[in-house]
Amino acid sequence: xxxxxxxxxxxxxxxxxxxxxxxxxxxxxxxxxxxxxxxxxxxxxxxxxxxxxxxxxxxxxxxxxxxxxxxxxxxxxxxxxxxxxxxxxxxxxxxxxxxxxxxxxxxxxxxxxxxxxxxxxxxxxxxxxxxxxxxxxxxxxxxxxxxxxxxxxxxxxxxxxxxxxxxxxxxxxxxxxxxxxxxxxxxxxxxxxxxxxxxxxxxxxxxxxxxxxxxxxxxxxxxxxxxxxxxxxxxxxxxxxxxxxxxxxxxxxxxxxxxxxxxxxxxxxxxxxxxxxxxxxxxxxxxxxxxxxxxxxxxxxxxxxxxxxxxxxxxxxxxxxxxxxxx
Numbered sequence: 001x002x003x004x005x006x007x008x009x010x011x012x013x014x015x016x017x018x019x020x021x022x023x024x025x026x027x028x029x030x031x032x033x034x035x036x037x038x039x040x041x042x043x044x045x046x047x048x049x050x051x052x053x054x055x056x057x058x059x060x061x062x063x064x065x066x067x068x069x070x071x072x073x074x075x076x077x078x079x080x081x082x083x084x085x086x087x088x089x090x091x092x093x094x095x096x097x098x099x100x101x102x103x104x105x106x107x108x109x110x111x112x113x114x115x116x117x118x119x120x121x122x123x124x125x126x127x128x129x130x131x132x133x134x135x136x137x138x139x140x141x142x143x144x145x146x147x148x149x150x151x152x153x154x155x156x157x158x159x160x161x162x163x164x165x166x167x168x169x170x171x172x173x174x175x176x177x178x179x180x181x182x183x184x185x186x187x188x189x190x191x192x193x194x195x196x197x198x199x200x201x202x203x204x205x206x207x208x209x210x211x212x213x214x215x216x217x218x219x220x221x222x223x224x225x226x227x228x229x230x231x232x233x234x235x236x237x238x239x240x241x242x243x244x245x246x247x248x249x250x251x252x253x254x255x256x257x258x259x260x261x262x263x264x265x266x267x268x269x270x271x272x273x274x275x276x277x278x279x280x281x282x283x284x285x286x287x288x289x290x291x292x293x294x295x296x297x298x299x300x301x302x303x304x305x306x307x308x309x310x311x312x313x314x315x316x317x318x319x320x321x322x323x324x325x326x327x
Contacts, residue, residue, distance in 0.1 A: 017317030022061035023198040023297035025312040026054055026074060028084045029191035030243045030289035033307025033323060043323065046083060046309055050321050053077050054311035057195065067197045067205035068106055068129065075102075075125040075209050078193040082164045084309075085191025087123060090162050090211025092171040098162040100211055101225040102128040103139075107204035107233035114139040114225040121149050122157045125209045128225070130154075139225060167214070174215040192224055194231070194241025196293045198315065204239035204293060206231050206255070213246075222246025228256035235295060237262040238269055243308070244281075244288010252280050258292060269294040273302045 028050065035043075057074040061067070079087025090098045102124035103114035113132025116139060121127050130152050131140050140148055150156070192210035199205065208231045210224040223230035223246035230246065232255035233239035240255035249255075254276055261272035273292055281288065282304050289303025289310075297315020301308065301322075311321040 017315065018058070018062035018200070020200050021198075021297050021315035022058065022200050023293050023299050023313065023315045024054060024057045024061060024070070024074075025196045025291035025293055025299040025301060026050065026057065026078075026310065027192075027194050027241065027243055027289065027291045027301070028078060028309030029193065030303040030305045030308035031191070031287070032305060033309070035324060046323060047321060049081060049083060050309060050311040054313055054319065054321065057197065058313045061197060061199055064200045066201070067199035067203050068104070070197050070199065071104060071195045071205045071207040072123075072125050072129055074195045075193055075207050076123050079123055079125065079209055082166065084193045085167075085211045086193045086209040087211075088162055089164050089167065091167050091191065091214040093212075094171075094175070094215045094217045096171065098159065098211060099216070099219070100124045100162075100209070101221060102207070102209040103225045103227060103231040104128045104132060104207040105205065105227060105231050105233040105239070106132075107206075107235035107239055110234060112138050112227045112231075114227060114231075115145045116141040116221045116225040117219055118142070118145050118149070119159070119162075120146050120156045121154050122161065125207050127152075127154060128207070128209075138227065141221075142219070162211075170214050178215070192230070192243040194243060194291060196233075196239040196241050196291050196299075198239075198293050198295065198297045202235070202295065204233045204235050204295065206233040206239035206241045208241045208243075210243075223249035223254070226250055228253045230255060232256045232259050234259050234263065238272075238292050238294040240273075240290050240292040242288060242290045244303075244305070245286050248281055248284055248286025249288065252276070252284060252286070254281065254290065258290065262294065269298055269300050270302075273300045277302050278304050
């Protein structure tokens with residue numbers, strides 16, 4: 001029971017720090033996440049998964065695996081889980097399809113890759129990495145991205161792979177509310193997954209993957225595949241992955257803004273993230289959160305909503321896992 005309470009409140013507990021130091025943060029989406037609205041069983045399932053994923057990523061980093069590989073590996077765990085809005089378990093568009101987005105960035109030379117509006121690739125984050133490493137471009141979208149995936153040997157997945165009953169019911173509820181002139185369910189735009197790391201070489205990497213917004217139309221694309229909005233990494237400052245109402249994160253270039261405040265203003269990671277997420281975004285009416293890591297291995301998990309699925313292990317080996325409350 002005590003162990004579970006520690007998880008619920010996101011209280012840190014000590015682990016063994018790696019040598020050389022490494023750090024990792026993950027998120028599974030921010031939004032209106034209330035204790036009263038979640039069963040004890042589902043809550044325990046989320047906490048168990050978050051702990052498993054953060055531990056797996058930290059162990060890979062501790063063995064000296066490069067940050068790019070770890071970010072992709074951990075995000076793929078989340079893309080494969082129906083708990084999150086990415087890959088298997090992605091939300092439905094208005095037309096009952098799936099349109100997936102992802103991006104990844106390495107902080108050494110600011111190399112980046114992204115994909116948007118894809119519907120046949122099992123792991124969008126793996127394809128985003130392929131765009132970065134095997135093409136001259138940063139972002140590919142739609143049918144072009146899928147043609148590139150085929151050329152690169154990616155497996156084509158049927159629509160049924162991404163489908164879950166939970167997301168199908170969410171679309172039905174979304175449509176019913178809209179047609180009745182009611183506000184949509186609060187979480188229709190949340191659930192993105194992301195990972196940030198500092199690897200054993202000191203490099204910073206960030207990645208983000210999402211199914212977008214429930215009921216989205218007209219090929220809508222949010223912040224997740226947009227470098228500087230939903231994902232950014234720069235060894236000179238920090239690595240950031242965002243989750244929330246993407247339109248606001250795009251307008252305010254949230255991920256890049258946090259890094260720029262550190263690089264050019266000398267602001268700490270915590271202060272920079274706080275100023276943007278709880279200052280700029282709140283004033284604009286934007287909801288969501290970020291995870292971020294700096295070049296010292298400090299990890300920040302910050303959000304302006306009632307909860308964010310999150311976990312971290314910093315360079316001192318301190319682990320945090322949480323869902324509710326403030327960070």
